[in-house]
Amino acid sequence: MTTPEPQSPAPQPPAAQPRDRVYRSPAGIAGGVLLLAIVVWLGTDAIVAGHGRTPWLALASLLLIVPPVVAFGLRPAVHADENRLRIRNPLRVVVLPWGQVASLRSGYSNEVVTESGAKYQLWAIPVSLRARKKAARREDRASAERAGGKTGRGGRAGRGGAFGAGQAFGGSGRAAVPDAPVRAETDKVMDDLRELLETRGQAETAQGEVTVRWAYEIAAPTLAGAVLLAVLLATG
Structure with missing residues (x-):
């Protein structure tokens, strides 16, 4: 009589990884897209239809104007996960493990304060x-x-x-009155971030050093456009 072989347990699906929370300013993005479209349209028209030095002046102006528009309108974002807060501001990217965050403040602007006392503004979460x-x-x-x-x-x-x-x-058909306090959207976002800080600030995986990287991809073309425009104006 043969004994049945024990069946191995069915493989369990991997645990779902917590998704990053990404916060951006819809008004900032809309304004950036509109301004970028106007600048590119005018600049392209000057390059294609211009004569003499006009195409070069238009090109220099595009190099000077487009990167700041992208930096201040489209670039800002705040990424938050279980371990760290990543702030992408117009001119730099700051990565803060939750263990390095002392507090999140809301006044005339939203900002994060580190344990060392450094402050970083959250451009993607503006105060209204x-x-x-x-x-x-x-x-x-x-x-x-x-x-x-x-x-x-x-x-x-x-x-x-x-x-x-x-x-x-x-x-009488009226909606029920909510029990929770009514809050502005950006204040709700800051409440979510404070909750993450409270729950994850002491976690072992949320420790580390603060890193800051400057946005050379924005500064380099802007500086090149400024230099080219200065040379064209000086030699004209």
């Missing part, structure tokens, strides 16, 4: 005072509606009389 004021007004209205709903449920007639509670919580 208008959005904050709008969120504050919405929070005030939501707080008032929540207070009105509680009054209606307590048995006293609110704005809806005997049906105040039903009208405040969907009886």
Whole structure:
């Protein structure tokens, strides 16, 4: 009598790797794309249809203008994962392990402060005072509606009389009032980053050194365009 061979367990699928969180400014990207399209259109037209020194001046101007437009409009981004925060600002890239981050501050700009006291601004997460004021007004209205709903449920007639509670919580077709505070979008992003810092700041894989790399790919063509334009203007 033969004994059946034990079957090996079915291979388990590999654990899903946590995805990076990428934050960018939609308004900055839209403005950068629009400005870049205008500059390239005007410059290309001058190069193709220009005469004499005009094509060279247009080329020098493109080299001078396009890299900064890309740097300030399209380049900024913030990448966050379980181990580090990668900040891509217009002129440099900063990689910060969570263990090196002391705090994330929000004032007139959003910035990260390291354990050594260095500060790096988050260009991709700009502060909108208008959005904050709008969120504050919405929070005030939501707080008032929540207070009105509680009054209606307590048995006293609110704005809806005997049906105040039903009208405040969907009886009249109105949306339910959210319990969470109303926040501006960039403030929500900073809250997410602070949560990552709190949960991953002491992790062994989130330790290391801060690295800073300057964006020579932006500075080099800009400098070349400035030099070429200066030479053309000086010899004209």
